[in-house]
Amino acid sequence: MVLFVASAFSTVLAFITSFLLVRTLKNRFLKLGITGIDVHKQDKPEIPERVGIGPLMAFTSSICVLVVLFPQSSILFSALMSTASLGGLVGLLDDVLDLGGKMKPLISPMAALPLIISGCLSPRPLLPLVGHARMYYVYWPLILIFFTVIMNATNMADALNGMMPSSVIIVTLSLVPGLILTKKYHLIPVLAAFIASILPYYWYNKYPAKVFGGNVGSMFVGAFLAGIAAASNLEMFLVISMLPFFITGFMIIYSAGGFRERREMKKRPTLLEGDLIRANPDEEAPMTIIAILTSDRPKREYEIVREFLMLTLISGILSIASLLLTFL
Amino acid sequence: MDRGLALGIFLVFSGWGLVLLALILIKIMILPYTSFHGRGLLEMVYAALRVAVSLIAFGFSLVAWYYVTRAAFRRILLSRQQPSK
Numbered sequence: 001m002v003l004f005v006a007s008a009f010s011t012v013l014a015f016i017t018s019f020l021l022v023r024t025l026k027n028r029f030l031k032l033g034i035t036g037i038d039v040h041k042q043d044k045p046e047i048p049e050r051v052g053i054g055p056l057m058a059f060t061s062s063i064c065v066l067v068v069l070f071p072q073s074s075i076l077f078s079a080l081m082s083t084a085s086l087g088g089l090v091g092l093l094d095d096v097l098d099l100g101g102k103m104k105p106l107i108s109p110m111a112a113l114p115l116i117i118s119g120c121l122s123p124r125p126l127l128p129l130v131g132h133a134r135m136y137y138v139y140w141p142l143i144l145i146f147f148t149v150i151m152n153a154t155n156m157a158d159a160l161n162g163m164m165p166s167s168v169i170i171v172t173l174s175l176v177p178g179l180i181l182t183k184k185y186h187l188i189p190v191l192a193a194f195i196a197s198i199l200p201y202y203w204y205n206k207y208p209a210k211v212f213g214g215n216v217g218s219m220f221v222g223a224f225l226a227g228i229a230a231a232s233n234l235e236m237f238l239v240i241s242m243l244p245f246f247i248t249g250f251m252i253i254y255s256a257g258g259f260r261e262r263r264e265m266k267k268r269p270t271l272l273e274g275d276l277i278r279a280n281p282d283e284e285a286p287m288t289i290i291a292i293l294t295s296d297r298p299k300r301e302y303e304i305v306r307e308f309l310m311l312t313l314i315s316g317i318l319s320i321a322s323l324l325l326t327f328l
Numbered sequence: 329m330d331r332g333l334a335l336g337i338f339l340v341f342s343g344w345g346l347v348l349l350a351l352i353l354i355k356i357m358i359l360p361y362t363s364f365h366g367r368g369l370l371e372m373v374y375a376a377l378r379v380a381v382s383l384i385a386f387g388f389s390l391v392a393w394y395y396v397t398r399a400a401f402r403r404i405l406l407s408r409q410q411p412s413k
Contacts, residue, residue: 129348130355236347243343244336254394279332281405287398289336295404296330307333311340318344 006069007189011196014062019200021054026211036212040301047209050095052217055197056088062193073186075118080227082114087151087223091215108151109144111223126233128322146235147226153245154222162206163305165198167312168221174241174316178234178323187232194224207302241319244311248289273298331404346389353382
């Protein structure tokens with residue numbers, strides 16, 4: 001009962017704080033000229049950018065409350081909060097300094113350090129069909145790579161209005177059965193606070209977007225997802241539920257020959273025809289999930305997001321199915 | 329359902345298959361050899377070979393997955409560009 005009341009309180013706090021911050025930052029950033037162009041609209045509107053700071057601050061304040069309410073988990077919660085904040089900081093650095101496609105993956109693993117240093121990670125990840133593996137030496141370098149991959153995949157999926165926050169909510173929910181089956185109930189309030197801080201941002205970011213989260217938003221989200229999966233030893237289940245994110249990442253890396261920022265690509269993967277997006281037929285254009293979804297016919301932005309959500313939902317179900325196969 | 333979405337769904341299921349393949353390879357080829365304690369040189373060489381075979385099998389599947397997807401993607405794009413008869 002106490003757990004439920006405390007979770008409800010921190011969740012409501014995260015939601016209200018995030019809503020107020022996103023609304024305030026939207027107007028403030030517009031006045032300050034911190035904006036980005038919505039390239040998938042015909043009139044190319046200027047939209048306030050880096051509003052992802054709002055959900056990050058709301059999540060942090062909510063976790064501070066959880067740290068006070070659950071002193072037995074305070075170290076883990078503080079480490080998760082620091083991990084998410086460091087992820088956001090990497091994104092903010094990229095927003096301000098433009099780190100480029102090679103530098104960003106190199107400094108992303110920094111976000112894993114609070115969890116590693118605090119001793120909250122156990123080098124025994126739960127693998128589908130295999131069970132808990134003992135990886136006492138290999139685990140630590142692998143977890144750094146894991147953070148890089150998850151953070152940058154989340155960043156790459158933030159391509160269309162509302163695509164990243166909505167699909168991340170599905171990914172987060174697909175982790176809940178894993179937390180229950182592995183008896184990590186104490187992490188559920190953290191997940192609830194995270195979703196509550198993302199929801200208001202999604203409301204403003206959905207088509208037609210009124211705000212952009214910037215790299216600060218997507219890297220914070222990616223660092224949190226990697227952190228919660230590592231803390232609960234559900235790394236591989238997160239990988240399965242994020243398959244559509246990796247398809248984009250893998251295809252860009254493979255077809256563009258390494259990590260590339262959108263502006264660093266010679267040929268755009270998609271073209272704009274009025275309000276419709278279609279795959280670029282040029283053979284040198286990289287193949288992304290958006291290009292694949294629009295390969296047969298041009299589609300509106302919200303149609304593509306809806307289909308991407310469907311793919312994420314299928315991945316989430318496959319992740320839960322893998323979990324059940326492991327426990328049966 | 330159009331072919332683009334169908335290809336997306338195929339990619340998710342085949343991606344899941346790839347992850348499971350990697351885990352099956354880990355389970356049957358690598359995990360029995362996680363400890364070299366008390367094993368002879370021949371067994372260590374045998375274990376290293378199994379790891380190499382697993383990596384090659386997984387790498388080959390990943391590259392095949394990419395090229396099958398790329399071929400299907402190009403085919404859809406080309407069929408769209410050709411005028412219908």
